[in-house]
Amino acid sequence: MMDGGVSVIASSCGHDLTPSVMRAVGSRVEAQGRHITVYVCRSQSAQLLGDVARSGRLAVVFSQPSSHKTVQLKTRGARLREAREDDVPVLQRYLRGMERELTLIGFGPVYARAMLAHRLEDVVAIEFAPELAFDQTPGPKAGQPIAGRS
Numbered sequence: 001m002m003d004g005g006v007s008v009i010a011s012s013c014g015h016d017l018t019p020s021v022m023r024a025v026g027s028r029v030e031a032q033g034r035h036i037t038v039y040v041c042r043s044q045s046a047q048l049l050g051d052v053a054r055s056g057r058l059a060v061v062f063s064q065p066s067s068h069k070t071v072q073l074k075t076r077g078a079r080l081r082e083a084r085e086d087d088v089p090v091l092q093r094y095l096r097g098m099e100r101e102l103t104l105i106g107f108g109p110v111y112a113r114a115m116l117a118h119r120l121e122d123v124v125a126i127e128f129a130p131e132l133a134f135d136q137t138p139g140p141k142a143g144q145p146i147a148g149r150s
Contacts, residue, residue, distance in 0.1 A: 002062040003029050004094070005098060007023070008026075009023055010058060012058050015054070022040050022044060024038040025041060027090075036128055039091060039118075041123060041124075042124050049124055052078050057074075059073070060128075065102060070135070071133060072136045073130040074132040075130055082125070083123035091123070133145065
């Protein structure tokens with residue numbers, strides 16, 4: 001579910017627990033979900049990136065717009081790196097998935113392209129191994145740990 005056509009929101013908090021939140025412009029799920037990379041624009045994410053750099057704390061929500069199926073992953077070991085040329089196909093694949101998914105709910109590809117517009121030199125990759133996972137799909141199981149992940 002997290003591999004394509006999902007909205008990705010990344011969040012962290014400062015030492016005073018003030019939250020920082022940003023929409024990701026891409027994501028990559030590897031090793032059966034044991035290694036995740038989310039991509040954000042530096043120009044829009046200064047507070048989030050600072051919080052992650054200081055604490056390593058990160059919560060990421062993956063939500064499928066057409067079904068509202070949602071998963072939240074948490075870690076205390078996130079790492080930042082600059083986006084690279086080999087990330088471009090990942091970012092393009094993410095955009096195509098979001099174009100398809102948003103078309104299903106009445107928003108065309110132009111909307112997805114505007115929402116996820118970025119320049120590679122402005123993109124920062126946040127890499128992490130999930131420590132906790134929760135079902136956040138609206139309904140009676142929202143907030144429940146996902147077996148084997150938390």
